Amino acid sequence: MLSKKDVEAVIRHPERIRVYYQPVMNLTSGQPWGYEALARGEGILAKPGRLFKSAEAWGLLGELDAACFKAVLAGGLPPGGFLAVNVTATGLINLEAGVYAKSSLIIELTEYGQLDPRELAGVLERWRRDGARIAIDDVGPDIGQLKAALYLKPDFIKLDRSLVAGCDRYSSKRLFLAQALEVCRYLGAEAIAEGIEKPGELKVLRDLGIEYAQGYLLGRPQPGWKKAVMAGGG
Template identity: 30%
Template structure:
């Protein structure tokens, strides 16, 4: 079948959306290939399995990748586009060249199931990230080597295997595994994706356990770009209602806070500030007084990484290198809000980890916005309590982030990451 296809390749592409499990918005898409012979669609899983077993995965990808790039140039989908490749293809110079030409738009998906050349894959993926690219570890939980690969390659995204998600609302063992990976996401700063979501119970369980993103037929089947995959209003309600049940711990903004009056007074102070650092200090202190977080930090992009510039409270004061995936790096590279927080106040059955984190001063709710257009840095705040970021608090932080972009000029040289980054797209925080 594969050899016959390679002699006269035909293919069309469909897209399946990635859905934010906090805002119900489409964050990006997976680009899926649909090979055919003489106009007849081939069985997809069988086709790619045969290609891998016959040693034809690289020739197949050499045909598909240029057409994928052409498809992206013609359609311009919003958000990152995830592309699944065989690991051997990533070592091929022609394929690498096509991918690097669209490095800001493509997220590589590398499956846990495949055999990797030890060291070689890690080197390629590290170089890909150093250039500003992102990648996802696919099918996590399908094999025994997933945890080792997770630690060694430090992905930007981890996709839970669909077999782990299926029926998770009725299987406590699966719930424990998903919750454990969700906690790893907080430690290693990757976004957790549940693929294969097909039932409302599976969706609600994933939200409760802290999964960031969902994908599956419950949201939308793969569709041609002409049909514009969308999320129904009913599914949006399910996601937002589930968060309402989890949001009780989020403390309100003090009633005394008056947005217009407060910012008018702050602008008077900013006009008198001597330099950018003094203005930043005023803004950070204003955030600290208004939101009362554990800390507020502004970081600026350098060639080595994101470097703390101004901070208030018990803030992170060390350089975050570009080699290490982090929430701050994600906000900067994506040009949009990055948020991470535990969804439950009660301790998990595996132990009172949340209370231990609180006592040790480990933040459980973090939100970070890019600043500047294009971004020259990020501003973030964190809380020790789980799920402390309500939409109201996010709107306040977003407003201050925009204020930083207006009144503060970045000092010093522009880093390579600053030059490569896209223009900031500030989202409406009511949607997060």
């Protein structure tokens, strides 16, 4: 685990944060539909997973999350597309919707289980009123995540790689993906599949009717808009 001092250094110096963009593709048109912004950098920022876990342990998750969110938005929004930004429920509470919410912004909500769902629903509604849309991230085989989706009524549900990987080989994964899509239809939410790495996985997702997807097969995270667009085939 990183020291508290290391985590605080990133929070105090958000200019160290580098933003990478991974294309989210429209599987019908074959063109980039939007991008997911990812916080990266050198040193301790090279392993953001460890950084965020350390921040949570030190009680600094909300502050780090807010710093990363602001660093992403400082880079602007994509022309003619959407930008999905990861943010925890704790971090979202520390941000002002009226300042950051835009019609081309998707709040990609992670780590939402520790907050009172009624309080979280109220926070999300404020962001929606100011134009942003809401995605629930990393929905996998845990039924609790789908229950959260039923309560929070997101605009998008992101299907985790744990479901996508090997879906061309395992019928159980195809069945769960089909069930998740039924939940999406019930909610009026769009499904976005994550972590596609093999052509067989992509074929299954297309056959199931999933319209939006991302993964190394479709485009790797790149620094800057121009590289991200080229990586996504635009």
